Amino acid sequence: MDKNRKVIRKNPIPEAFRGKVYLDPTYDPAFKEFFGSEAALKDFLDGVLDLEGDDKIKTLRFRFEEPVEFRLPERKKVVFDIFATTGTGRFLNVEMQRLEHDFFIDRTILYKAFLLIKGKKKMENSPEFKALPADLQRRRRYQLPETVSIWICDFDLPHAEGEYLDEWALYSRISLKGGSARPLSEKNKYIFLSIPNFTKSADEVKGAVDVWLYLLNHARDGGELPDFGSGVVEEALERIRVDNAADELLSVQEKAMAHEEDYEIMLAGAKIRAQEEGHAQGHAQGLAQGHAEGLAEGRAQGRAEMAEFLRSKGVAESIIAEALAAK
Incomplete structure (x- = not known):
């Protein structure tokens, strides 16, 4: 995005944004702009999932505010901030959670259940699965795809003791007692990131996770931010630059x-x-x-x-x- 491009604006910049370089990407409207490109979301996810080299995400499809609805038997519905699928059949949801509440852990489990069911349905409806012989499809009726729930939190993480990155999975109590705990399934994963617990300076930033957390933490400070030598990061910052924002974006951000x-x-x-x-x-x-x-x-x-x-x-x-x- 061209830093020097002129935005034709009918209304003056609202008072809430004057003197600010960027919109705060922890609010939904700017969050969608910030991660609003495949390159930005891939870079973030590669970092969070610790993917390197050939393991990096090759193709990615994603949607914001993806509704997920089932009858269980009553109708239940959640809305994912970001729902993404990769070319290797991995299903992810990314949630931006600004406020802590009493049932936060319950909510993460509920969202993961919906993600798992949605991923299972999509996997079974894929051309690859339908091309399997009928007997093999039946044998795989309980097979699950890999699902990852990622929560970006603007508060301290439950049980994380001040750390900014935590990961949850399903473990055996016996293996925990024996000191050799490994997740029972690598397909089921929760990843939590805490913005306020990330206290590194720009000079201490290392890797994609640090970069994106640093930007999320400091975009609301008001001043210019480094792009850490990344064109993807530079473009993400330009998308939330106040001077680049259209009237509609400023309006919905102010309302949020x-x-x-x-x-x-x-x-x-x-x-x-x-x-x-x-x-x-x-x-x-x-x-x-x-x-x-x-x-x-x-x-x-x-x-x-x-x-x-x-x-x-x-x-x-x-x-x-x-x-x-x-x-």
Whole structure:
């Protein structure tokens, strides 16, 4: 993409993006632009899957916001941020998850189940599978394709103890006890990446995973970013450059940011009120004895603790302040 190309814009750049070089690719609209080319997604996936040389992905087909729906017996539906298939029959979904929630692990398992079923159906509908003799098709009725769920998280990873990359698989309890644990199947894999846990400087970046995490982490800082000598990375950055963004992209990005801020304020306010109610109940006995100051201290302590908790989750100070004021 030409850095010097002129974008014909009917509307001024919204205030939220003024002074920023790039759109924040952790929000859905810019995320789709950022990974919106086969070359960019292949480079990212090759790095995440640790593929080298002839093992690198040769062909890749992908779609954003891919709906997956089944009757089980009720109708169930999920929407993958990115659904991708490779020429070797590997099926992947890539999810950008900004907010942590109580059932995050459950959600990853549910999405993987949908990915597995979708991959199984596509494999059995492929020309290669249908060309097999009928008896061989029957013998392979339980065969599964390789499926990989990749979660890019804007929060600390469950059980990762501050690491920025983790991988889950299915293991035998006996092999774990024996110290020789190997995944029961190489076809079933979860990969998790934590943006805030990635703290390397640009000089410390090594490999594709580091490159893409560095960009995801720092595109929202406001300044220019290095392309690390990669034309693919340079093009990805140009796609989310504010000066290159069309009115429609700026509009949907602004709406996505506003919607999440509203949600964060609501969530923060609810947590603060719940914390205050807990402290109020704890001091009820003290009040009955005439210690009214105990409640005031408890409420103040609860607000301080919850504000600190929200900061640890990456909630902006302006949102925390607004939530505290919205009692």
